Amino acid sequence: MDAKIRLYVEHPLGDGQTVPLDRGQANYLFNVMRLAAGAQVLLFNGQDGEWQAEVSQAGKRGGELTCLEQTKPLQMPPDLWLCFAPIKKARTDFIVEKAAEMGAARIVPMQTDFTNAGRVQRDRLQAHAVEAAEQCGGTYVPEVAEMQRFDKLLGNWDLSRRIMFCDEALTSSASGFLKGQVSAPWAIFIGPEGGFSERERDKLRAMACATSVSLGPRILRADTAAVAAMTLWQQALGDWS
Ligand code: SAM
DSSP states (O other), X not given: OOOOOEEEOSSOOOTTOEEEEOHHHHIIIIIISOOOTTOEEEEEOSSSOEEEEEEEEEOSSOEEEEEEEEEEOOOOOOSEXXXXXXXXXXXXXXXXXXXXXXXXXXXXXXXOXXXXXXXXOHHHHHHXXXXXXXXXXXXXXXXXXXXXXXXXXXXXXXXXXXXXXEOTTOOSOOTTTTTTOOOOSEEEEEOOTTOOOHHHHHHHHTOTTXXXXXXXSSOOOHHHHHHHHHHHHHHHHSSOO
């Protein structure tokens, strides 16, 4: 019987491995989805690939699943980070969800000069990344990092990681910049609603590992820009081609 439900668990997966369910997972499987003993689900944990598992114990406050067979090996996304300045909550949630679906390996909220959002709830954003992975069939869940100040992030930057700096101030379209680039570790930088400050723009432009890119002649919302930039990068250097 083909399992339809995919569940992310923080537990090793393997042949015959039993997986205890926490209260929330038991509630979802047995009360919301009304599964009973013998039903099958797909499990993944971000390391061991995807496994078909059977409900071996179903209870109100807990339960247990038993792994039957691996249905998908771990498929790592390309080594691409999305570094973005948080905007309004719902749109920030959207950015994290899209980044997880589109194959970011890591998601880094960054505090820039014009970022309005004071702080982000990392756990809540991480839960959005998990949900996106469950929905899109991914076997890997990108880490949502703690919010970092722009200067600190660049201060510790590994120069072997190239930066796709989405610069709304660019007028000439730098399309095609990705052609011939190496698919080394990369990061996409997206600014806040108010954009990058001149100071930040100068800092990024001075970095040999950074390439300024236009995303066309119109100013995109940060969430639109994040999706557009990831599409360009994935198509040119990622795992979409
Ligand atoms: N400062 C802009 C303005 O004057 O309205 C708004 C910034 S935009 C809402 C947020 C971020 O999306 C920018 O900092 C940039 O990273 C990216 N972005 C938006 N439109 C872009 C474009 N046409 N080219 C490159 N990046 C763009």
